[in-house]
Amino acid sequence: MISIGLRIIREQNRIYTLLLRLLSYLQPAGSKVYIFHDILDDISLVKSPFTISKSSFESFLSDQLAKGNHANTFEELTQIILKRYTGSNSFTITFDDANESVYTKAYPFLKAHSIPFIVLITKELIGKPNFLIEEQIVEMAHDSLCTIGSHALQHKMFRYMTDNEALMEYNESRTYLKQLTGQNVDCFAFPYGRLVEVSFKNIKLLKQTSYKFAFSAIAGNLNQQWLSGKYYLSRINVCEEVLVK
Numbered sequence: 086m087i088s089i090g091l092r093i094i095r096e097q098n099r100i101y102t103l104l105l106r107l108l109s110y111l112q113p114a115g116s117k118v119y120i121f122h123d124i125l126d127d128i129s130l131v132k133s134p135f136t137i138s139k140s141s142f143e144s145f146l147s148d149q150l151a152k153g154n155h156a157n158t159f160e161e162l163t164q165i166i167l168k169r170y171t172g173s174n175s176f177t178i179t180f181d182d183a184n185e186s187v188y189t190k191a192y193p194f195l196k197a198h199s200i201p202f203i204v205l206i207t208k209e210l211i212g213k214p215n216f217l218i219e220e221q222i223v224e225m226a227h228d229s230l231c232t233i234g235s236h237a238l239q240h241k242m243f244r245y246m247t248d249n250e251a252l253m254e255y256n257e258s259r260t261y262l263k264q265l266t267g268q269n270v271d272c273f274a275f276p277y278g279r280l281v282e283v284s285f286k287n288i289k290l291l292k293q294t295s296y297k298f299a300f301s302a303i304a305g306n307l308n309q310q311w312l313s314g315k316y317y318l319s320r321i322n323v324c325e326e327v328l329v330k
Contacts (some may be wrong), residue, residue: 094244098280098303105305105319108312115308116157116165116172118300118320120179123215124186134324139190141325146200149176158201159232163271166298166315171308178202179300179320181236181274183210188221195230205236205274205300208258219265226266234272235259235296242282243275251287255294271297274320278302283317291316 121142125131128138137145150156155175157165165172178195180187183206195202204225210216225231235258237243243251259270273291275283278301291299298315305319313319 094281101280102303104312105303105309108309109305112306112308114171114173115306116162116175116177117306118162118177118179118318120181120302120320120322121187121191122181123184124190126190128325131325134322134326137324142191142323143194145323146178146194146198150198150200156200159203159271163297165307166310166318169310179234179274180204181302182207182240183217183222183236185215185217185221188217188225192225192231196228199230201230201232203232203234203272205234205272206258206262207236207240207276208238208261210240223266226268232272233262233266233268233270234274235262235270236274237276240276242277243287244282244284246287248286248290251290252294255291255296259295271295273299275299275301275317278320288314288317 121137122135124139124142125136126139128141131138153174157172157175157177161172161175162177178200180191180202183204187204204222206217206222211222212218222233226233237254238258239254243254246254255273262270273296275287277283283301298318300320301313301317302322303319304321305313307318309319
């Protein structure tokens with residue numbers, strides 16, 4: 086049986102998600118941040134909403150550019166967020182978890198088309214099968230197209246962490262990535278990223294750190310920052326199911 090507390094949390098997430106969806110109809114012109122995870126060679130291999138075929142990934146980005154939409158650099162994204170202007174007809178590419186396919190399949194296409202991107206890395210996944218190794222992260226970090234951000238030390242729900250545990254995840258992951266790449270690490274993305282897994286207390290605590298902003302995994306656009314705040318910014322997960330609609 087589901088506890089009353091969990092029922093309340095799920096209802097909060099449902100209401101917040103529906104509100105962002107409604108606002109997206111009312112404020113459709115805001116800059117969008119897209120999430121990708123693992124990119125696979127063939128569509129027949131796609132079995133979850135966290136995977137997408139290489140051909141679909143490339144087609145999606147090609148379509149964005151063909152429509153005249155602008156791919157934001159990290160500096161442009163930062164200005165949109167901190168200055169709170171719409172950035173109409175612009176988008177930002179992010180990758181969560183640091184699957185190896187970011188380097189082997191996405192990076193060559195992004196580089197060939199000069200598309201900036203952000204890789205949000207979970208430290209515990211580095212070097213595991215099908216995930217990035219440190220050398221690949223460093224190589225991409227030294228490309229001006231790529232920005233490295235934190236996706237925590239461990240890919241766990243933050244809602245059930247103590248304050249000390251959450252602060253350790255925020256700060257130690259940032260320190261590790263900064264030392265690894267020699268670059269500033271200014272953005273964070275919550276693992277899982279819904280209100281079911283992230284509490285308002287987690288978000289408030291993140292404001293005490295050196296990150297400039299952070300991402301959720303709830304769909305919307307950056308025009309909705311007045312609701313989300315800059316430490317729980319909306320992102321849109323791109324998968325095969327979304328593309329065929």
